[in-house]
Every structure is written in C-alpha cells, then in structure tokens.
Amino acid sequence: MKPVICFGEALIDFLNTGTMEDGGLSLPNFRQYPGGAPANAAVAVAKLGGDAHFAGQVGDDSFGHFLKNALGKYGVKTDTLSFHPSAKTALAFVMLNHEGDRSFSFYRDNSADLVFEKFQVSDNWFNGSPLFHFCSNTLTHAPIAEVTEYAVDRARTGQSIVSFDANLRHNLWQQGNADRERVNKLVAKADLIKFAREELDYLAGSEQQAYIKRCFEQGVQLILITNGPEPVEYFIQGGESGSVAPPEVSAVDTTAAGDAFIGAMLFGISRLDSLAELIENSDRLQNLIGFATRCSAYTVARPGAFPALPDCNSISIPEFI
DSSP, X not given: OXXXXXXXXXXXXXXXXXXXXXTTEEEEEEEEEEEOHHHHHHHHHHHTTOEEEEEEEEESSHHHHHHHHHHHHTXXXXXXXXXXXXXXXXXXXXXXXXXXXXXXXXXXXXXXXXXXXXXXXXXXXXXXXXXXXXXXXXXXXXXXXXXXXXXXXXXXXXXXXXXXEOOOOGGGSTTSSOOHHHHHXXXXXXXXXXXXXXXXXXXXXXXXXXXXXXXHHTTOXXXXXXXXXXXEEEEETTSOEEEEOOOOOOOSOOTTHHHHHHXXXXXXXXXXXOSHHHHTOHHHHHHHHHHHHHHHHHHHTSSSSTTTSOOTTTSOOOTTO
C-alpha cells in the first residue's frame, strides 16, 4: 500500500445549524467542524484504512491545534503538518440551503496555509513514491501557487502519481474568478484529475472534447467528472470513456461530497502498483468509481466533513481493493 500525501489547506468550517431567537433577533447558530478539501481527502483515505498524510500549515492557535488533533483522531499522519507562529488558521462559514447545498464565506487573508514556503517541502515527503494529491485553493495567490507547482514537480520527479481535484472556489480568487491559465498549467502536470461538471465547463469553455484531448496529450491518464446526483463520467488516455451512476440519497450536507469521492479513489489506487493497473481494466475502474460514489453518498447524508466520511466498518470495500 502506497502512502497518500494530501497537500494544501486545513481550515475550520463553521457550519450553520439553524437559528435561535434572542431579544427579538434571529441569531444564526454555527458549529465548529474541521475541514479543508485536501484535509478532508486525507481523512477519507485514512478512515477507509489507507496510509494518509496531511501536508500543509495551520496557525499556532486553538483552531490549528484542533485541526491537528482532529486529523490524528481519524488516523491521518501529521508529520508533514506545520504550525506558523503568527499567521492564523483559515476559517470558512458554511451556509446550507434546504437541499443541503452549501455556500462559503472565507476568512483567509494571509492565513497560515497561504504563507507556506518552498523550503518546507521536504525530500522526505516523496520517499517511497507516494500518491500526491492537491486542489486549486493553493493556486489562488501567486506565492502559494509557486509553492504548489514546486511540490508537484518534486512529486513527479519522485515518480509519484499526482492527483488534482480542481475544486474551484471563485470567491477565493482576488479577481473574483479562478485564473484559467494558472489552473490549467497544473492540470497539465497531473496523472489523475477530478472536475465537477461546472468546473470543466469553466476551464474548457466551449471546446471540451479538444480540452480533454489536450489533457491526454500533456500526460494526464484519467479524468473524472462528477455532477451532483448525475452519473460520474470518466475518460481514459487512449480514448475509452464511460459513466457510472451514483446511488440515490437525500442530501443533508454536501460540503465533503467531492472529497469523499476522490479520497475513495485515492485509497483504491494506493493499493495498486500503478495507475495503469486500474485504467487498463475497465471492470476494476468502474467498480472503484462506483465505490467512490457510495462513499460520497454516505457522506452527504450526514453533517460536517471529517465525522461524516465513511470508515471501513460503515461501508463495504470491494474485494479487488
């Protein structure tokens, strides 16, 4: 089993849990949950029984220590987690509508995750050619984008499988929209990419087939496209494509839906010798994608991120994994 290193932000999700009346005011209630897309993915891998590590930086404050403890509680190794002495841990306030869909308000101005530096990327991260997973939230500002690209290049040099979840949060970008050129530069460096349908629409524009073809020409091996309750589409280098329908579920909180999905994929791939071993076997690939959709469905039926993700006792793991 290969280690899985998830790089990027760990933050606090303050999840809106309703309101209370006080003095004539309707006051929102918020509950503190650990979160951050790559941190969620690391927990997803660990809870299923994988060897997960979180690499990133939090503040040396109560929120940062809460996140370290929460990661450790669920089996994620934090040897690659740093504490910044002055920058604060990032916060996100999560509002849910009646369907469980969420909107985010981030407090992330010069937060600890954004001031991570190149010298903190250690050679030890890449011992044993681990899977290396990251998201676009470490591309929102030029300095941390440079660090992310540096880490990805180090992973590629170390013969790691590189996984990229686009996970676009446009309100985190200074111009109000994700920088297509910056994101697509990192798309080209990945072996495995997960897009939500609207993310692919944004990054590819009207030429999606040409965009996918270009991804494969640049070395991408597997593209996964999620679309809420709709079937997951997949495209393989060489031309094969298909789709896998997820189970029906009544969503309570979709915050970690995509992270549960990609975490399950990473868990399955970490138990193989290579990504080729997966994409050259259509049945195995479809079975793993189906398992990942079940993990996502399990997660959205529960509130929060870390606690909502399935473990090996709550979901059946396919025999081939």
